[in-house]
Amino acid sequence: MARVTIKDIATKAGVSPMTVSNVINGKSARVSEKTIEKINQVITELDYKPNMSARSLVSNKSRMIAVIVPLTESGNDLLLSNPFYAEFINGLESSLRELGYSLIIASVDQSGKGLVSQLQWNVDGLVLLGFFKDELFHYVKKQNLPTLLADSYIDDPHFLNLRLDDESASYEATKYLIEKGHRSIAHITGTIREGGVLERRIAGYQRALLEAGVEYQNDWLIEGTVSFAHGQNSAETLIKTPEVSAAYCTADLIAAGLIAGLHQRGKRIPEDYSVMGFDNTSIASMVWPALTTVDQGILSKGKLAGKLITDSIAGKPVDNVTYCPYKIHEQDSVIDMVRK
Amino acid sequence: MARVTIKDIATKAGVSPMTVSNVINGKSARVSEKTIEKINQVITELDYKPNMSARSLVSNKSRMIAVIVPLTESGNDLLLSNPFYAEFINGLESSLRELGYSLIIASVDQSGKGLVSQLQWNVDGLVLLGFFKDELFHYVKKQNLPTLLADSYIDDPHFLNLRLDDESASYEATKYLIEKGHRSIAHITGTIREGGVLERRIAGYQRALLEAGVEYQNDWLIEGTVSFAHGQNSAETLIKTPEVSAAYCTADLIAAGLIAGLHQRGKRIPEDYSVMGFDNTSIASMVWPALTTVDQGILSKGKLAGKLITDSIAGKPVDNVTYCPYKIHEQDSVIDMVRK
DNA sequence: CTGAAAGCGCTTACAG
DNA sequence: CTGAAAGCGCTTACAG
Numbered sequence: 001m002a003r004v005t006i007k008d009i010a011t012k013a014g015v016s017p018m019t020v021s022n023v024i025n026g027k028s029a030r031v032s033e034k035t036i037e038k039i040n041q042v043i044t045e046l047d048y049k050p051n052m053s054a055r056s057l058v059s060n061k062s063r064m065i066a067v068i069v070p071l072t073e074s075g076n077d078l079l080l081s082n083p084f085y086a087e088f089i090n091g092l093e094s095s096l097r098e099l100g101y102s103l104i105i106a107s108v109d110q111s112g113k114g115l116v117s118q119l120q121w122n123v124d125g126l127v128l129l130g131f132f133k134d135e136l137f138h139y140v141k142k143q144n145l146p147t148l149l150a151d152s153y154i155d156d157p158h159f160l161n162l163r164l165d166d167e168s169a170s171y172e173a174t175k176y177l178i179e180k181g182h183r184s185i186a187h188i189t190g191t192i193r194e195g196g197v198l199e200r201r202i203a204g205y206q207r208a209l210l211e212a213g214v215e216y217q218n219d220w221l222i223e224g225t226v227s228f229a230h231g232q233n234s235a236e237t238l239i240k241t242p243e244v245s246a247a248y249c250t251a252d253l254i255a256a257g258l259i260a261g262l263h264q265r266g267k268r269i270p271e272d273y274s275v276m277g278f279d280n281t282s283i284a285s286m287v288w289p290a291l292t293t294v295d296q297g298i299l300s301k302g303k304l305a306g307k308l309i310t311d312s313i314a315g316k317p318v319d320n321v322t323y324c325p326y327k328i329h330e331q332d333s334v335i336d337m338v339r340k
Numbered sequence: 341m342a343r344v345t346i347k348d349i350a351t352k353a354g355v356s357p358m359t360v361s362n363v364i365n366g367k368s369a370r371v372s373e374k375t376i377e378k379i380n381q382v383i384t385e386l387d388y389k390p391n392m393s394a395r396s397l398v399s400n401k402s403r404m405i406a407v408i409v410p411l412t413e414s415g416n417d418l419l420l421s422n423p424f425y426a427e428f429i430n431g432l433e434s435s436l437r438e439l440g441y442s443l444i445i446a447s448v449d450q451s452g453k454g455l456v457s458q459l460q461w462n463v464d465g466l467v468l469l470g471f472f473k474d475e476l477f478h479y480v481k482k483q484n485l486p487t488l489l490a491d492s493y494i495d496d497p498h499f500l501n502l503r504l505d506d507e508s509a510s511y512e513a514t515k516y517l518i519e520k521g522h523r524s525i526a527h528i529t530g531t532i533r534e535g536g537v538l539e540r541r542i543a544g545y546q547r548a549l550l551e552a553g554v555e556y557q558n559d560w561l562i563e564g565t566v567s568f569a570h571g572q573n574s575a576e577t578l579i580k581t582p583e584v585s586a587a588y589c590t591a592d593l594i595a596a597g598l599i600a601g602l603h604q605r606g607k608r609i610p611e612d613y614s615v616m617g618f619d620n621t622s623i624a625s626m627v628w629p630a631l632t633t634v635d636q637g638i639l640s641k642g643k644l645a646g647k648l649i650t651d652s653i654a655g656k657p658v659d660n661v662t663y664c665p666y667k668i669h670e671q672d673s674v675i676d677m678v679r680k
Numbered sequence: 681c682t683g684a685a686a687g688c689g690c691t692t693a694c695a696g
Numbered sequence: 697c698t699g700a701a702a703g704c705g706c707t708t709a710c711a712g
Binding site for chain 2: 049050051052053054056057062064083085086089093094097102103104105106107120121122228256257259260263282283285286287288289290
Binding site: 345346398 | 705
């Protein structure tokens, strides 16, 4: 069965292709009621679907957005193993769908090579999720496409930014632990990059310690990858630093690993160690005990990303930087040393 | 800066657009070495990228695959909250990328409405993930596109199928528990649908019980949704059925919820209850104790899906039904009653 | 070994 | 209120 085209509709409805096109695109002001009705009837009858390739070719628009997810450091796989990405994309797809856009999911190695094939598609906009090399940002900028960066601090006016105030959020998280009576607090983090999210989180953590009159110790900072394994390994390190009573992790995924690692070494949570996470992914409710964490409303954040990028495509004014709200989500992994 | 077209390349290289097209498409047998070199040089110089819309319009191919993910029963969100989907898509994207295809991620409500917008894109193939209404399968079939169904038992020759032998896998899982000395074994499952995956899992579970001479009790089967919450709630039900010593869950997500629910009620795992999962998602290693589960190699499964669908598009012969391997992944959530 | 021309399905000025 | 024509960027027969 050959594809139904606008021409077929036109012939069957007894009008010109142009009129059909106008009706489809809602420029019906110039078409009589009767013709519109007739055309719509034929469209339904023949199950006509516009050919987006043709439409995109002529209009230079595609109603497609590509989301670029970094690959894992080790291999070729998407970082979807971190539920943070999955939940964000979830929200993004949901709002884009409502707005009539489709979502291409793509990954790039750090050179940006994988990206080329996406751009061939005339995508209307790009959403970059997380950390990439400068090289890639330069490349993306050259494409001259509406681009939103999630969780990035590259403050180039060319890009839309969606992030939270990581320094403050981190400060609040640490302060929360301090208010619960903890003083020697470890911070388990991912690979620290200059000007990145994690650096700001560290700054907030240190500010809270300073404010509380706690002298920060270098070996409280445990750097690794943002992974379950890093959390798990950090248990060992933690135990070797006996003054520490609480660990604040820069991702729920790390915190989940830490909890598992501590359990394996016979430690109880929160009795022996308080653990705090960041993100409030689904993981936070799945571990035992349920994780006290910084809720950054990932689903809403993904949805907001969809709205921002499409607004920008539509030429609506959009703030260059949008901050997401966050709040401490209290569950069961932190002990109150004051009242205990 | 205007878009670089094949014409620009042709002009600059002093050849016709057709020759450029031939070189790009590797039909270089008919072009001289020198011309090829010249053309490639100009392509690099001008950073030319083929316009896929134009290419797709004329060739009726797009090198795009759409993966269709069901929406949650409650709302508008993708089922990416189940890591199973995220990991599968991860694998799918990875193999498609290597094969030179892009991935559109789409969702449909049960009527299949969302799908229309995807098909407008001339996608070359479709991957349907999980359960959908018959209505949708009919609709998809009408599109006459190469389509792969993952985890479905709709044995229509029009579709490629990728699944595991759920009855046997479930039988093995139950048998494993029996060999560890359990006899009264609950089975926590999702919404049972005729001819679906879960029905077969139940059949395998019952076969193992029968074989062991255990009389199956109706209240051992706890039906709900495939969700953390269902697992959590099932803890209560389980405790009310005192003879039960082990629960075999049809998804890790459910098992994780059950473990949390049991913990909340002061039960120890595996001492008080043995828990077994299914899938071996990342969750299985994140819960405490680590979950003994049926490993179905989700990442490889996703990769295989990519290979099967693209092979089929390329006209290579592909088996109508492909079975994935599975194996029991022993961790710490099942107690050996025989040697304890 | 290479070119001129037609056409994929649509939209967009331009006419009337 | 509606139509005929050109053109988006590419590929594919058909010539030579």
